[in-house]
Amino acid sequence: MWRLIRITVLSLTLFAVAALTWVDRERTTDWDNTLWIGIFPINADGRPETARYIAGLERSRLGAIEGFFAREARRHGIALERPVHVELFPEVRQLPPRLPADAGPLQSIAWSLAMRYYTWKHAGGTLADIRVFVLYHDPGRTLAVPHSLGLQKGLMGVVYAYAERRMDGMNSIVIAHEVMHTLGATDKYDPETNLPQFPDGYARPDAPRRHPQAAAELMAGRRPLSETEAEMPDSLRDVVVGDRTAAEIRWLTPPR
Numbered sequence: 429m430w431r432l433i434r435i436t437v438l439s440l441t442l443f444a445v446a447a448l449t450w451v452d453r454e455r456t457t458d459w460d461n462t463l464w465i466g467i468f469p470i471n472a473d474g475r476p477e478t479a480r481y482i483a484g485l486e487r488s489r490l491g492a493i494e495g496f497f498a499r500e501a502r503r504h505g506i507a508l509e510r511p512v513h514v515e516l517f518p519e520v521r522q523l524p525p526r527l528p529a530d531a532g533p534l535q536s537i538a539w540s541l542a543m544r545y546y547t548w549k550h551a552g553g554t555l556a557d558i559r560v561f562v563l564y565h566d567p568g569r570t571l572a573v574p575h576s577l578g579l580q581k582g583l584m585g586v587v588y589a590y591a592e593r594r595m596d597g598m599n600s601i602v603i604a605h606e607v608m609h610t611l612g613a614t615d616k617y618d619p620e621t622n623l624p625q626f627p628d629g630y631a632r633p634d635a636p637r638r639h640p641q642a643a644a645e646l647m648a649g650r651r652p653l654s655e656t657e658a659e660m661p662d663s664l665r666d667v668v669v670g671d672r673t674a675a676e677i678r679w680l681t682p683p684r
Contacts, residue, residue, distance in 0.1 A: 456557060456583065457611055457678040459501070463512045465493070465607055466556025468520045472563035472588070473570060481591035482564060487516040492600045493607075496664040504669065504679040512607075520550045524561050524586055527577070540581060547584045558610050560585040560603055567592045576602055578609025585610055597663030604664060605646055611677040616648040616670070623658050624648035628672040645670040 456463055467490060469482045493514050501511040525542040528535060551559040563586065565573055573588035585606035589599040616629035624641075627633030629648030631641050643666045644651040650658035651666065661667055674680040 459506050459508050459511065459678065462508065462510045463557045464555055465512050465514045466517050466551060466554050466559045467514060467603070468517050468551055468559065468561045470520050470523065470561055470563045472523065473565050475566040475569060475591075477566045477568065478564050478591040481593070482519055485516060487514065489596055490514045490516060490600065490603075492597065492664050493604050496600075496604060496667065500669040500674075501679060504671075504674045506679055515554075515556060517551070517554060517556070520561060522546075522550065523563070540579070543579070543584065543586075544582045547582060558583045558585070558607055560587055560606060562587045562589050562599070562603065564589050564591040566590075567595065576606050578606030580610050580612055583610050597665075598660060600664055601646070601649070601661065601667060604667075605649060608647060608669075608673065608677065613647050613673045613676045616645055616673065617650065622650065623656070624650055624652050626652075628670055631668045631670065633670075642666075643668050645673065647673045 469485060471478045471482055491514070494510070494512055497512045498510060501508065524546050525539055527539045531539065547559050547561075550561075560578075561584070563573075565588065567590040570590075573590075576585070576587045578585040585603075587599075587603050587606050589595075589602060617624050624630055624645060625648065626638070629645050630638070630652060631643040631645045635641070638652075639655065640653045641651050644658075644661050646667050646669050648658075648670075650660050652658045669679070671680060
């Protein structure tokens with residue numbers, strides 16, 4: 429009997445999550461109103477250098493994300509003048525739950541529910557449509573960070589970034605990438621090599637010369653230099669939203 433009750437409760441919970449996901453999908457990709465993206469900084473390593481960086485953060489330093497979405501939405505025919513508004517919220521003191529690299533289906537479900545509770549606890553009272561928790565690290569002590577995540581279920585993201593002003597541009601690229609995931613966009617790079625996939629991972633797949641590309645496609649993350657080389661741009665100025673990605677977030681009719 430207790431086993432049946434547990435299964436019933438879990439099934440109802442998953443059904444409710446699926447229903448809310450559908451509602452969120454319809455609401456955030458009709459592009460009738462400006463989406464609010466909430467940025468919640470976190471000192472991930474406890475370093476004083478990281479604390480100083482977060483203390484000096486200002487909303488204006490995230491403005492490149494707004495400008496990028498406005499530019500690319502307009503290029504794809506969206507009439508909304510300001511597709512997104514980025515708001516900087518106070519620092520969150522608690523780290524989010526961590527998804528194990530080898531997590532199975534049940535662990536992933538449990539983590540997703542724990543992440544939803546964490547988001548409700550730390551960002552539930554805000555006006556943000558999409559909540560992005562940015563875990564900053566001192567680049568002098570941390571050379572590599574875990575893979576960032578953007579979840580369409582719950583409209584939330586976990587971004588691992590560097591607490592260094594000269595890296596603000598790259599941090600903005602990662603934030604924009606994960607925001608796109610919350611809207612339904614998929615990755616456009618080979619997970620084995622991290623190289624952009626042709627043609628959807630190329631900014632100009634129809635260019636007379638395929639390499640080098642002048643810009644990077646956002647969901648590919650890197651600018652192809654050759655068949656075997658690619659580099660991450662310094663800022664969103666050198667990034668575009670390709671047609672496939674635009675279709676996934678309902679900026680375009682899906683290409684045939």
